[in-house]
Every structure is written in structure tokens, then in C-alpha cells.
Amino acid sequence: MQTHRHVPIADRPSPEGYGIPDSDEGLLPWEYVTQRMDTAANYWIATTDRAGRPHARPVWGAWVDQRLYFGGGETLWARSLRVNPHASVHLDSSEQAIILEGPVSRLEEDGDPELLERIKDVYEAKYDMRHPAPFWVLEPSVVYGWTEFPRTVTRWRLRS
Secondary structure, three states, X not given: OOOOOOOOOEEOOOOOOOOOOXXXXXXOOHHHHHHHHHHOOOEEEEEEOOOOOEEEEXXXXXXXXXXXXXOOOOOHHHHHXXXXXXXXEEOOOOOOEEEEEEEEEEEOOOOOHHHHHHHHXXXXXXXXXXXXXXXXXXXXXXXXXXXXXXXXXXXXXXXX
């Protein structure tokens, strides 16, 4: 059974000096995010280590129910998430950008068996392997995307 979550409302971020329009014309639909996240092979995760230094690495992952699930061993980013469980994730393209920001937690092997199977099925279809749990899960609080900067810059807020 798939969990259905609400469709986030799109608006504009308002950083000065970037030429981002004030109007809603050109806002991207949420389907742009879901399509790009579903089909992406690599997700760049950015964390900060214990000393506050930034660290970015590509990971494989599964986009399920508006969350990104990804695995990894005792990597620097995994150790960093244990200290500061927040991350930013972006896709390879800066011209068709998707950027997620939010808290990260763990989903262990004894978690929801149906959800674990769905995540493993996505890994198998995408990477021709069944990735074992545990998984890290990023639940985005905000997502940014664009296809034509700055005209289509869009922000979606998922959590308050």
C-alpha cells in the first residue's frame, strides 16, 4: 500500500539580487520534482562534520513517498549525520536543478516491512541490486527547483 502525501504548494524564494520574479508565472509543478527524483541515479548529499566542515558526496537512493532513502556504511557523511542530522541533497544538473533540505533519520531492518520492500524494489529496478537496510531517510522540509534560472525558480515547503 502506497502512502499518499499532500502535494506541496509552490511559491518563490526571495533572495535579493538574483532576479527571481515576484509573480507566480513560471512556477514549476510538484510533478517536476517527483519525476526528476524518481529517475535520478545519483544524489549529492551535503553534510557537515563534527568540526562544522562541509562534506559532499554522491549516493544512490530511492525516492518513495516524498522522501529520499539512501544507504551507506561508516562513511564520513554517515558519521556526520549522527552528529548533525540535517542535510542538503541535490541532483547532478544545475540547469534542471532539484535541491532538498531537511532532517535525516535512520530506518532500520526492523522498521515497516512494507516500506522496506518498496525501497528495496526501487533500488533493484534502478541499480539492479536489492540494497539491504538500514537506510538513511531525508524528509525534505523545503525543496528548490528550476529549469530556467531565474525565471522558473520554485520553492516548495513540505514541513512547518
